[in-house]
Amino acid sequence: MYAPPTSSALYVYAPPIKAPPIGVSHIIVDEIHERGMNEDFLLIILRELLPRRPDLRLVLMSATLNADLFGQYFDGAPRCHIAGFTFPVKDRYLEDFVEATSYLIQPPQEGGKGSGRKGGRDGPSSHRASQGASSDLSSPVMAISPTDGLEGYSEATRRSLANFTGEKVDLDLVQKMLEWICTREPEGAVLVFLTGWDEISKLHETLQAHRMLGDASRVKLLPLHGSMPTVNQRDIFLRPPAGVRKVVLATNIAETSITIDDVVFVLDCGKAKEKTYDPVNKLACLLPNWVSRAAVHQRRGRAGRVQPGVCYHLFTKAQHDAMNEHQLPELLRTPLEELCLQIKSMQLGLIAPFLGKALEPPDPLTVANAIERLQLIGALTENETLTPLGHHLAALPVDPGVGKMILMAAIFGCLSPVLTIAAGLAYRDPFVLPIDKKQQADEVKRRLAGAHCSDHVALLQAYDGWRDAMQRGSSFENPCSPHRITPISTRVWLDTMHLHGLDDRKMHGLDDRKMHGLDDRKMHGLD
Numbered sequence: 001m002y003a004p005p006t007s008s009a010l011y012v013y014a015p016p017i018k019a020p021p022i023g024v025s026h027i028i029v030d031e032i033h034e035r036g037m038n039e040d041f042l043l044i045i046l047r048e049l050l051p052r053r054p055d056l057r058l059v060l061m062s063a064t065l066n067a068d069l070f071g072q073y074f075d076g077a078p079r080c081h082i083a084g085f086t087f088p089v090k091d092r093y094l095e096d097f098v099e100a101t102s103y104l105i106q107p108p109q110e111g112g113k114g115s116g117r118k119g120g121r122d123g124p125s126s127h128r129a130s131q132g133a134s135s136d137l138s139s140p141v142m143a144i145s146p147t148d149g150l151e152g153y154s155e156a157t158r159r160s161l162a163n164f165t166g167e168k169v170d171l172d173l174v175q176k177m178l179e180w181i182c183t184r185e186p187e188g189a190v191l192v193f194l195t196g197w198d199e200i201s202k203l204h205e206t207l208q209a210h211r212m213l214g215d216a217s218r219v220k221l222l223p224l225h226g227s228m229p230t231v232n233q234r235d236i237f238l239r240p241p242a243g244v245r246k247v248v249l250a251t252n253i254a255e256t257s258i259t260i261d262d263v264v265f266v267l268d269c270g271k272a273k274e275k276t277y278d279p280v281n282k283l284a285c286l287l288p289n290w291v292s293r294a295a296v297h298q299r300r301g302r303a304g305r306v307q308p309g310v311c312y313h314l315f316t317k318a319q320h321d322a323m324n325e326h327q328l329p330e331l332l333r334t335p336l337e338e339l340c341l342q343i344k345s346m347q348l349g350l351i352a353p354f355l356g357k358a359l360e361p362p363d364p365l366t367v368a369n370a371i372e373r374l375q376l377i378g379a380l381t382e383n384e385t386l387t388p389l390g391h392h393l394a395a396l397p398v399d400p401g402v403g404k405m406i407l408m409a410a411i412f413g414c415l416s417p418v419l420t421i422a423a424g425l426a427y428r429d430p431f432v433l434p435i436d437k438k439q440q441a442d443e444v445k446r447r448l449a450g451a452h453c454s455d456h457v458a459l460l461q462a463y464d465g466w467r468d469a470m471q472r473g474s475s476f477e478n479p480c481s482p483h484r485i486t487p488i489s490t491r492v493w494l495d496t497m498h499l500h501g502l503d504d505r506k507m508h509g510l511d512d513r514k515m516h517g518l519d520d521r522k523m524h525g526l527d
Helices: 009-013 037-052 067-073 094-101 155-161 171-184 197-208 230-237 293-304 317-322 337-345 351-355 364-376 388-394 400-412 415-427 435-452 455-471 478-483 487-499
Strands: 026-029 057-060 089-092 189-193 219-224 245-250 263-268 271-278 283-290 309-313
Touching: 026 037, 037 337, 089 293, 094 155, 094 171, 171 189, 171 197, 171 245, 171 263, 189 293, 197 219, 197 245, 219 230, 263 293, 293 309, 293 317, 337 351, 337 364, 337 388, 337 400, 351 364, 388 400, 400 415, 415 455, 435 455
Parallel strands: 026 057, 089 309, 189 245, 189 263, 219 245, 263 309
Antiparallel strands: 271 283
């Protein structure tokens, strides 16, 4: 059985290409529809392996597989459909909810300020666009008017939906849907799909202050994020006491990676954060984008595991129908430097021809940009041979630029602080940036940076201050407050360092005895 590997784990799949494994009769790759970079890379290797092992059976599994595409890639491989049992799930699109509740969507405020309600904490529902990053404006969903396909709906619903932009997740709307479920629907846990920790934490804080949803005797609120420690994730699987409704605020980690068996209701914002790459400008960014219809199908299926369920969509039926059928593969929308290093370290030949064998090959310009950057930092020679630096970078599960920083820190004897910075860069900005206190948070960052005026120094000083406070026995949240660091970020900081081996205990091999070939003459481009 195959589980999505890290880049370092992919190394085990190189030997079978030239020396097929003995004693292995079947290889099963599950959730192949997710089309991660490592999965597509693995498919190239497996397709190269099959002619050398005609007795080997490769099984690709998914509930939303594009069977035609995969079948053609593997020379007309036979298909097998196994019907699985799930309970029926009803769809409630945005127009259905607005029609039933008379929810009023107001135009976004000038300047993009946060959303709010008139009439107090739990007063009459109205909406203003929530603060957050805009989604991909090139999505076909953005070409659809929110009033399309509303035949048979009231004029009030049409007027309300005419103000719906869909560019940002409306957290007020999510709260209103939760109110509706908790007061009108039968028992059952609720799973809310959001785009990231920022939305999860903001909504969690808002719900905790709500008169009903914040009442722990009636509602159990549980955040779920892929970077949270496992011990905190376990709580979501526990059933609450009788009379208490469990509400899980999650990212797309709950789409396929885990199953919460008591979920009956799903709230789907229709978006997920994706890394995208512009090969012309050589820029990568992480922004919320509309998901595919296949992802929507996966999410709604979470509601029908134990009994008939309901999926509330924060988008219209017309917008759903305009979504791409499948998500754009990661290989086509992300930088390729780390993957290129793996190709060379596994001795799979020239990079561009190898990636040309992919199920859907990446843009040649993206490949050329990756090779050029690796040559610029000294990881590859002009003829694509790995340098000593390149061999070491291929063993580090981080961006090559960050990896080179770590290696140089080992050489110059400042590994520990640089590892802290690297772990911080690998996750996200740990500083809290609430809308009403952004200026205060920025001032804290400037104070931590000191005369260096460096974001990296600010990261290091913030982490050191938090660690010192923890060692003095302070509670977890308190030491974060003076520097405005989120508690989740400090937990994730530690988890990232241990997960990637970015700590002094696991990086002890980066010393003069182990850094073979890395001297000033061979660390290309450092002068």
